[in-house]
Amino acid sequence: MGNLTQKIIGYDLWHLELPVTSRRDHGIGSVEGVCEVVVLRLKSEDGSEGFGEASPWSVFTGTPEATYAALDRYLRPLVVGARVGDRSAIMARAAYAVAHCTEAKAALETALLDLAGRISEVPVWSLLGGRCREAIPLSCSIANPDFAQDIDLLARLQADGVRIVKLKTGFKDHAFDIMRLEYLAQNHPEISVRVDYNQGLSVEEAPAQVRDVAQFAPDFIEQPVRAHQFSMMSRLRRMIDVPLLADESVFGPEDMERAAREGICDGVSVKIMKSGGLARGQTVARIAAAHGLTAYGGDMFEAGLAHLAGTHMIAATPEITLGCEFYQASYFLKEDILENPFQVSDGQVVVPDGPGLGNRPDVNKLEHYAVAKAVAA
């Protein structure tokens, strides 16, 4: 066991713009050209390093600029000079050092876990309670406004053994959504289909459209209306036989408690970028399970480093039973930032065994894609 009482002496940041292969449309907005992430590197006195990624999306969680400022200005003083092993104390202070900025807190906790894991020579999942699974079924999103491109993607997914897709709906029109559901039912009956509106429907149109989509019996229908519209979520839930999932309505454990109390959902999308870290993500899943609700491992527009953090969290959280959607590193980014490819095998994300996150970013790629950085010489 390495020395966890040593101090953190290095704290470096990169704000990256990562080119993407296609356009993605969602009910709340689109991503085209690049996605933006912020990478944090911690160093300890013995020269060990730990990395974490923040993956903000301005219409969903927050902006890359706010994330970068939170890490650079407001969280840095809590970390530099602190002991590596004092992760819970650091995260407790971080919770109130800057409001919101959940992606920045997720990056910080990831880097602290990676650093402690590398020093102790154990995987991050072992620091989160131990492993309950070695592979996680992968869901890939169908979200291209040009459906012909997604038909090509479906062929690639089928060849790769991916058996779950999430159809992003509510960004164009209802007929487009129904046409794609019919296509999937007729041409890919082997694929398990989930539907996600990303808040795309108004309260006026939601009841009729959600009822139509439920006729296709998807695994679940996710977040048809705005995050704060809890009463409409619970009304829609009662109206259909298909499970209704909450995503944007539930960020952290506090939201999960309220969502369960008000009966707005049958399950929840757990994302470390929403919950503000891996431990809080585990708490969201456990509250859901205590109320008899399901959970799956969602993500934002992430690179492989954030996928790894989510993978370790799900690997240590038996309550997250519906798989994950860590597809961007393999199917969306032109180039990922990891040294070794993010591991997906036969449609399942492989849980790494090595110390820390079990993989790390290539610093040359961080330098190449950086639009801002704060790196010690």
Ligand SMILES: [Mg+2]
């Ligand atoms: Mg969602």
